[in-house]
Amino acid sequence: MNILLIYPEFPDTFWSFKHALKFVRKRAALPPLGLLTVAAMMPEDWNKRLVDLNVRPLRNEDLAWADYAFVSAMTIQKASALTVIQRCHAAGVKIVAGGPLFAYEAIDFPEIDHLVLGEAELALPPLLADLAGGRVKPVYRAKQFADVKTTPIPLWHLADLKRYATVGVQLTRGCPFACEFCNVTSLFGRTWRCKGVEQLLAELTALRQAGWRGPVFFVDDNLIGNPKFLRDQFLPALIQWQGTNQPFSFNTQVSINLADDEQLLRLMAKAGFDTVFIGIETPDELGLAECHKTQNRRRDMIADVRRIQQAGMEVQGGFIVGFDCDTPSIFQRQIDFIQNSGIVTAMVGMLQAPPGTKLYERLFQAGRLRGHSSGDNADGSTNIIPNMGIEALHEGYKRILRHIYAPKPYYQRVRTLLRHYKRPTIATPTDRYALLAIFTSLYRLGILGRERGQYWKLMLWTLLRRPRMMPAAIRLAITGYHYRKVCQLHIE
Numbered sequence: 001m002n003i004l005l006i007y008p009e010f011p012d013t014f015w016s017f018k019h020a021l022k023f024v025r026k027r028a029a030l031p032p033l034g035l036l037t038v039a040a041m042m043p044e045d046w047n048k049r050l051v052d053l054n055v056r057p058l059r060n061e062d063l064a065w066a067d068y069a070f071v072s073a074m075t076i077q078k079a080s081a082l083t084v085i086q087r088c089h090a091a092g093v094k095i096v097a098g099g100p101l102f103a104y105e106a107i108d109f110p111e112i113d114h115l116v117l118g119e120a121e122l123a124l125p126p127l128l129a130d131l132a133g134g135r136v137k138p139v140y141r142a143k144q145f146a147d148v149k150t151t152p153i154p155l156w157h158l159a160d161l162k163r164y165a166t167v168g169v170q171l172t173r174g175c176p177f178a179c180e181f182c183n184v185t186s187l188f189g190r191t192w193r194c195k196g197v198e199q200l201l202a203e204l205t206a207l208r209q210a211g212w213r214g215p216v217f218f219v220d221d222n223l224i225g226n227p228k229f230l231r232d233q234f235l236p237a238l239i240q241w242q243g244t245n246q247p248f249s250f251n252t253q254v255s256i257n258l259a260d261d262e263q264l265l266r267l268m269a270k271a272g273f274d275t276v277f278i279g280i281e282t283p284d285e286l287g288l289a290e291c292h293k294t295q296n297r298r299r300d301m302i303a304d305v306r307r308i309q310q311a312g313m314e315v316q317g318g319f320i321v322g323f324d325c326d327t328p329s330i331f332q333r334q335i336d337f338i339q340n341s342g343i344v345t346a347m348v349g350m351l352q353a354p355p356g357t358k359l360y361e362r363l364f365q366a367g368r369l370r371g372h373s374s375g376d377n378a379d380g381s382t383n384i385i386p387n388m389g390i391e392a393l394h395e396g397y398k399r400i401l402r403h404i405y406a407p408k409p410y411y412q413r414v415r416t417l418l419r420h421y422k423r424p425t426i427a428t429p430t431d432r433y434a435l436l437a438i439f440t441s442l443y444r445l446g447i448l449g450r451e452r453g454q455y456w457k458l459m460l461w462t463l464l465r466r467p468r469m470m471p472a473a474i475r476l477a478i479t480g481y482h483y484r485k486v487c488q489l490h491i492e
Contacts (some may be wrong), residue, residue, distance in 0.1 A: 001043075001046045001047065001067050001068070001131070002046075002047045002049070002065055002066050002067045002068075003039070003042060003046055003047065003048045003049070003066070003067065003068055003070060004049050004051060004062055004063070004065065004066035004068070004069045004070070004093070005032075005035045005036075005038070005039055005048060005049065005050045005051070005069075005070050005072075005158070006035075006051050006053070006058060006069055006070065006071045006084055006088075007032040007035055007050070007051070007052040007053060007054065007071075007072065007073070007077075008053055008071070008073045008077040008080035008081040008083075008084050009053040009054050009077065009080040010028075010054055010076060010077060010080075011076065011079070011080075011376070012485075012486060012489065013076065013376050013378065013379065013486065014347055014376075014377070014378040014483065014486055015029065015347075016029065016486075017029045017165065017479070017482055018482070019481060019482035019485045019486070020478045020479050020481065020482035021165055022440075023436070023437045023440045023441060023444070023478050024165065024433040024434075024436055024437045024440075025433070025436060026163060026164060026165045026433070027054060027055045027056075027163040027164070028052065028054035028055050028163060028164050028165070029164065029165050029166055030164060030165075030166050030167065030168050030217060031052065031156075031159040031161065031164050031167060031168070032050070032052055032072065032159075033154060033168040033169070033170065033219060034072050034099060034120070035050065035070065035072050036050070036154035036155050036156065036158060036159060037120070037151060037152065037154045038070060038072070038098075038120050038124060039154075039155045039158055040152035040153060040154055040155045041120065041121075041124055041125070041128070041152060042128060043128070043132070048155065048158060049062065049065070049066075049158070050158040050159055052159070053080060053084070055160065055163045055164075058084065058087065060091070063087065063088060063091040063093050064091070066088075066093050067093075067094070068093065068094045068095075068096055068131070069084075069088045069093045069094070069095050069096070070096045070097075070098075071084060071085060071088075071095060071096070071097045071098075071099075072097070072098055072099035073097075073099050073100075073101040073102070074099060074100050074101055074375060075100060075101050075104075075105070075354070075372070075373065075374070075375025076374065076375035076376050077101060077375075078101055078105065078108075078375065081097075081101060081109070082108070082109070085097070085109055085111050085112060086111060088111070089111035094113045094114070095111060095112050095113050095114070096112075096113065096114045096115075096116060096127065097109065097112045097114070097115055097116070098115065098116035098117065098120065098123070098124075100183075100187060101375075102115055102117070103117055103118075103187065103356075104354075104355040104356060104372075105355075105372065113136075113138070114127060114136055114137070114138055114139070114140070115138065115139045115140065115141075116140050117139065117140070117141040117142065118141055118142025118143070119142050119145060119146040119173075119188075120142075120146075121142075121146035121147070121148070121150050121151055122142035122143075122144065122146050123140045123141060123142040124140070126140055127140045145173070145174070145188065145189045145191065145193065146193075147193070148170075148172070148173055148193050148194065148195050149195055149196055149199060151170075151195065151199075153202060153203050153206050154203070154206075156206060156207055156210040156212070157210060161210060161211060161212050165215070166214070166215040166216065166217050166251075167207060167212055167214075167215075167216055167217070168216070168217045168218075168219045169200065169203055169204065169207070169216055169217075169218060169219070170195075170218065170219050170220060171194060171195055171200050171218055171220055171223065171234070172192055172193060172194045172195070172220045172222075172223060172225060172226075173188045173189075173192075173193045173220070173221075174188045174189045174190060174191050174192045174193050174221075174225065175188070175190065175192070175221045175222040175225060176190055176192055176222070176225050177190075177222070177255065177293075177294070177295055178190060178292055178358070179279070179281075179291055179292055179293050180290070180291045180292045180357065180358045180359040180362070181291055181320070181351060181352070181353065181354070181357055181359045182354075182357060183354045183355070183356040183357045184221045186356035186357065187356065188221070192222075192225035192226050194226065194229060197233050197234050197237045198237075200234070201237060201238070201241050204216070204241065204248065205241075207248075208247055208248075212247075212248075213247050213248070214248065214249065215248070215249050215250075215251065216248045216249070216250050216251075217250075217251050217252065218250060218251070218252035218253075219252075219253075220252060220253060221253055222253060222254060222255050223252045223253065223254050224254045224255060224257070224258055224261075224264065227261055227264050230264060230267070230268075231261075231263055231264055231267060235264075235267040235268060235270075235271050236267070238271045238272075239267070239270050239271045242271060242272055246272050248272055249272050249273075249274050250271065250272045250273045250274070251273065251274065251275035251276065251277070252273065252275075252276055252277070253276070253277045253278075254276045254277070254278060255278065255279070255295050256278050256279075256280070256295055256296050256299065256301060256304050257295050258276065258278075258308060259303075259304035259305070259307045259308050260304075265307070265308065265311040265313075266311065268311075268313065269311050269312040269313060273313055274312065274313055274314060275313060275314045275315075275316060276308065276313050276314075276315060276316070277315075277316040277317070277318065277345075278305075278308075278315055278316070278317055278318070279293070279296075279317075279318045280296065280301060280305075280317040280318060280319055280337070280343070281293050281296065281318065281319060281320045282319065282320060282321075282323065282326075282330070282334070283301065283333050283334065283336075283337045284323075284325065284326070284330060284333065285297060285298070286323075286325040287320075287323040287325055287326060287330075290323050290324060290325050291320075291323060291359070292358075301337075301341075302337065302340055302341045305317075305341045305342070305343060306341075306342075306420055309342065309417060309420045309421060310420055310421070310422050311422070312421065312422060314344070314345075314417060314472075315341070315342075315343055316343065316344075316345035316346075316347070317338070317341070317343040317345070317346050317347065318347045318349070318377065319334055319337075319338065319346055319347065319348045319349070320348075320349055320350070320351050321334060321348070321349075321350055321351070321393065321396060321397055321400070322350045322351035322382055322384070322386045322388075322393050322397075323351060324386075324387045325387075326386075326387070326388060327388070328388070328392065328396060330396070331396035331397070331399050331400055334348065334400055335399075335400055335403050335404060338404050338413070339404070339409060339412065339413060339416075340416075341416075342413050342416030342417040342419075342420060343413065343417075344410070344413045344414050344417050344476050344479075344480070345479065345483075346404055347377055347378050348378060348397070348400050348401065348404070349376075349377040349378045349379075349380075350380060350381065350382040350386075350393060350394075350397055351382055351384060351386070352373035352374065352377070352381070352382055352383055352384070353369060353373060353383055353384050354372075354373045354375075355372065355373075359384075363384050363385075368384055368385040369383055369384060369385075370382075370383050370384065370385060371383050378486070378490075379489075379490060380394065380397055380398070380401075380490035380491075397490075398490065398491040401487045401490060401491050402487075402491055405480070405483050405484045405487045406484075407450070407451035407453075407454040407455075407480075407484075408454055410451075410454075410480045410483075410484075411451070411454040411455070411457065411458045411477075411480070414458055414473060414476045414477070414480070415458065415461055417476075418462060418465075418466050418469045418472065418473060419465075419466075421466070421469065421472075434471065437474060437475070437478060438474055441455075441474050441477055441478050444481075445477055445478070445481060446459070449481070451480075451481075451484075455477055458473055458477065459473065459474075
């Protein structure tokens with residue numbers, strides 16, 4: 001049987017890094033981990049072909065070859081997914097679809113032949129058995145959460161890894177917190193489920209054998225949901241596996257309470273983690289209480305961020321405006337927090353209510369919803385009717401973006417970050433892509449860019465004050481270029 005695995009295209013978004021990827025001749029940020037894992041669950045004698053539309057187009061010969069098309073997507077990929085599914089349907093290829101997009105919006109895709117809802121470890125095997133037997137049902141649904149210790153190693157060979165800037169792996173699922181606006185717990189539960197240590201190390205070994213060297217993103221929604229397991233078992237084993245050569249650097253998503261655990265900070269940095277994303281959301285205590293962000297309350301979050309930075313990890317942050325308690329002062333308070341904290345990568349979005357969240361249910365009952373959320377946390381859209389009024393919210397939101405991604409304040413944040421690092425980031429890449437990034441940035445940002453004054457000021461400052469941080473300074477200059485290009489779409 002010929003199985004075509006299709007990953008729809010991402011639009012130009014904050015996390016797509018499309019403008020930054022051009023500096024290193026890469027096509028996409030990450031290969032589709034879910035589809036590569038699903039492929040590993042299929043019979044070995046089935047023929048599998050991956051088409052990631054972020055890397056290459058879907059061709060007619062792909063559709064002519066396929067017996068079935070397996071499509072996985074997130075909400076933000078909806079427009080591309082609609083086109084893909086219509087093409088498959090027109091070509092007479094049977095369509096199997098799964099992933100977060102179809103969990104909540106399958107009604108918008110009548111051409112889908114078979115839906116796989118819930119975690120694939122449980123929902124997919126019955127479908128595969130029925131495909132082999134020729135008696136396929138329209139819907140396969142997992143009725144509980146899977147044991148991730150049964151998850152196979154992704155089939156890395158299906159992806160052209162040279163086309164990607166980063167590769168993803170997953171250690172855990174679920175999050176112990178219950179933030180009102182987040183659908184992680186409805187998709188994956190509040191129980192923190194974890195793969196075995198040797199299981200994850202085997203995945204990393206397979207990735208290394210596939211030729212990958214460089215950044216690896218742990219896609220876990222909160223890697224530190226069980227800090228004792230990380231401290232006592234996983235991180236010591238990962239440190240030993242990395243050895244002195246450290247083929248990979250790591251980044252992931254965590255909660256702010258990482259700052260409370262000095263041992264965990266030290267072990268993560270030693271293992272190769274150089275970046276963590278944290279949902280800061282808002283500096284306002286009333287806003288944190290409103291969205292049930294209990295882990296962020298009654299803390300000095302700037303001091304927390306500083307401790308993590310000083311441990312050797314860059315902190316990326318998520319921020320939200322549009323809570324019911326927000327007043328017009330929140331926009332300047334968000335700007336001040338972002339600037340003072342040295343959070344260079346600040347994803348700022350207007351509050352959205354995704355289906356499956358407590359926020360969605362609350363606002364639905366109150367008659368305050370305007371359709372579905374876009375799935376893009378930083379596109380300046382919202383599907384709620386805000387208390388402060390939609391025009392005031394839009395203007396305040398654009399004010400934040402205009403400030404924090406203007407060249408001068410952006411490069412100021414880069415210097416703040418680099419100033420507080422105790423040591424350079426773990427990885428100092430020297431391959432041809434890193435060299436390409438250096439020379440391209442010198443030309444496009446240092447000579448042609450409207451930020452060239454700030455660019456050279458940063459380069460000189462780094463050379464004199466933190467010369468070992470020069471690769472990080474160049475990387476952040478490049479990503480800042482991408483953020484400015486994306487922000488222009490939402491503030492003009």
